Amino acid sequence: MKRLKEKFNLHSPVIFEIAFDIIAITISYVIHYYIRFESGWFETDIHPSFTDAVVTGAILLIYWLVAFFFAGLYRNWFVRSPFDEFFSVIKTSFFFNFLLFFFVFLDSSQRPRLLFLIYFVDITFFVLLGRFFARRLQKFLRQKKVIQIPVVILGTKHEVLDLLKKVYTYTEWGFDVKALILLDNSTENENFNIPIYKFEELDKVLDEVQPSELFISISKPDHEVLLDIANRCAERQVVVKIVPDLYDVLTGLVKTFPLYSIPLIEISTQLLRPWEAFLKRTLDIVVSLIVLIGGLPLWIIVGILIKLDSKGPILYKQERVGKNGKIFICYKFRSMYADAEKTGPKTTVINDPRVTRVGLFLRKTHIDEVPQFWNVLKGEMSLVGPRPERPVFIESYSKMVPLFKRRLVVRPGITGWNQVKSPLFEISVEHLKNRLKDDFYYIENMSIKLDIEIILRTIYLVLRGRGQA
Secondary structure (H helix, E strand, C coil), X not given: CHHHHHHCCCCCHHXXXXXXXXXXXXXXXXXXXXXXXXXXXXXXXXXXXXXHHHHXXXXXXXXXXHHHHHCCCCCCHHXXXXXXXXXXXXXXXXXXXXXXXXXXXXXXXXXXXXXXXXXXXXXHHHHHHHHHHHHHHHHHHHHCCCCCEEXXXXXXXXHHHHHHHHHHHCHHXXXXXXXXXXXXXXXXXXXXXXXXXXXXXXXXXXXXXXXXXXXXXXXXXXXXXXXXXXXXXXXXXXXXXXXCCHHHXXXXXXXXXXXXXXXXXXXXXXXXXXXXXXXXXXXXXXXXXXXHHHCHHHHHHHHHHHHHHCCCCCEEEEEEECHHHCEEEEEEECCECCXXXXXXXXXXXXXXXXXXXXXXXXXXXXXXXXXXXXXXXHCCXXXXXXCCECHHHHHHHHHHCHHXXXXXXXXXXXXXXXXXXXXXXXXXXXXXXXXXXXXXXXXXXXXXXXXXXXXXXXXXXXXXXXXXX
């Protein structure tokens, strides 16, 4: 929610992009309408009324705004190369113009290919022109300190002060440095009127300052330290930008993007492009409805068998930790005796004596997890993602492996990369580290293609009966 509010506040580059796009799309439509119907260049028996023209223009405006959104054109392009934005606009404009040509102009006798070319050039030119003015206006407002982005700089003293001086030099960045965090625990501020903290106070600074971004500039960075910092920032939806080590840049070990004169590695909180996130959520909803409704007769039979086998409710409800640490109620078909946790929470082990006879079959076939499709439908879970854990185990595992909470940056899933690679679970530091590697691999490589692969692998494992009892 915090990131959403920041993305759409009045000072956000996204708002400027949307505002100038609306103007550009409207102007391009008016010009194209004139060329097609008023200029006399094209013979036509059709002359739309004013109302029809306005309605068509409104539909096209919505069409292009939605198209640009799903193409990822509404993000912070201000800090990226204008040439990247330039080519992205051209590519998106060409593709969605082609869709218009295919669906609207295909049956037209009014030179549809030429009209397509004219409209493509028309809208591309004005959108690019609008994006140029959006950048110039943003730059002007940042220089005048009307727009300021709260940031914190963390690192070793020399590197932090060097980056701070550049921030003061390039006022068009619009960064408002709220605090410095020094890893070498120095308390000297070199006459900069900015609070200085020690690394141990990182959580305090992030909670009190609530920066939009954290800059890291460290000589000879420790990868474990960087992962720890990234994990804490991810929990608070803070974008991390790292000034890479010179060796990494020269050897090509990291991929950077330029922020004016500084190459940076960005750890973004946006893991999927908008159209991918939409498609993933759509897939969640469609599959959940098919499973829950299509298999309803079977689920009723399963419920009857559970009641006949042992006393207790059909469904087992349990608190789990979801995306960004939000607690939700997770549902499963009950596979254990009703008093299975009378002595306290315990993880399931192989051949667990608490599992009922019907529960043994449910676990082997993973049918016990079918009610979780309701959680998926509600948006608390996804089909694919790291498995959700109980709050007590999250805290326990985080003490064993400090980066464990990094898994909470995405929705938990019914199945995941770790589940298809290591279906059996055991409690050990080594297993948790391997599990984290699998979860991190999924998080950093999220895509619809990977989701489909995991779903297909899961179906294969279910058919083989590779579940834990």
